[in-house]
Amino acid sequence: MSLNKYSKVVTQDPTQPAAKAMLHAIGLSNDDLCKPFVGIASTGYEGNPCNMHLNDLSKNIKNGINKNELIGLIFNTIGVSDGISMGTQGMRYSLPSRDVIADSIETVMQAMAYDSLITVVGCDKNMPGALMSMLRLNRPSILVYGGTIAPGCHNGKKLDVVSAFEAWGEKVSGKINENEFSDIIKMLVLAPERAVECIRLTRCHQQLKQWGCLFRLILQILQLVLIKLKNVIWLEKLFLI
Numbered sequence: 001m002s003l004n005k006y007s008k009v010v011t012q013d014p015t016q017p018a019a020k021a022m023l024h025a026i027g028l029s030n031d032d033l034c035k036p037f038v039g040i041a042s043t044g045y046e047g048n049p050c051n052m053h054l055n056d057l058s059k060n061i062k063n064g065i066n067k068n069e070l071i072g073l074i075f076n077t078i079g080v081s082d083g084i085s086m087g088t089q090g091m092r093y094s095l096p097s098r099d100v101i102a103d104s105i106e107t108v109m110q111a112m113a114y115d116s117l118i119t120v121v122g123c124d125k126n127m128p129g130a131l132m133s134m135l136r137l138n139r140p141s142i143l144v145y146g147g148t149i150a151p152g153c154h155n156g157k158k159l160d161v162v163s164a165f166e167a168w169g170e171k172v173s174g175k176i177n178e179n180e181f182s183d184i185i186k187m188l189v190l191a192p193e194r195a196v197e198c199i200r201l202t203r204c205h206q207q208l209k210q211w212g213c214l215f216r217l218i219l220q221i222l223q224l225v226l227i228k229l230k231n232v233i234w235l236e237k238l239f240l241i
Helices: 017-025 054-066 089-093 097-112 126-137 161-173 178-188 192-240
Strands: 037-042 071-076 116-121 141-145 152-154 157-159
Touching (some): 037 054, 054 071, 071 097, 097 116, 097 126, 116 126, 126 141, 152 178, 157 178, 161 178
Parallel strands (some): 037 071, 037 116, 116 141
Antiparallel strands (some): 152 157
């Protein structure tokens, strides 16, 4: 069975010269037109830390595909961030976005005659939306999860989205001031390039705490040794007398 089951309709049919011309225009050779086409559906967009790196990840996936006698072709779909839209009218669009995502991926795959699909996802609604499209298409498919957002850190303490509401409660109750609240919110969720630095700082803070505990233990041992030495010196003086 040929792997280009669907794409050959436009790449191998002599009655489709315009389709071949369009594909040559994007840089494909005659040999490339004989290879299976893999659609790479990226849900990457700049407005959400869960998705902002997915377009770059999709490019890496494409490079890997092209090295294996396949043709990777990237296209995009929409995304909605629950973390940003919750509590606003925007949340009304979050759940329906799954169907928009599924419809858009299915539309591109069917219209462009791609043989298989890789979806690159990273948030609540685009993951099920992508999966819905994969099930509808019933073509060889892989869902690639871009990974969860890295936890932030503040004063050596790991933070997550829930920490935002905890910090708000502490601010309202007067446990922390506006400046500390603002610092926590700024460090709550990290972009990929900042996550590595935060992890390093957190580890350093933990190591310092461990060294601090070790140092206190050494001091306690020295104190015990000194106390015993004082007792020995006192006894020696007593017997000498």
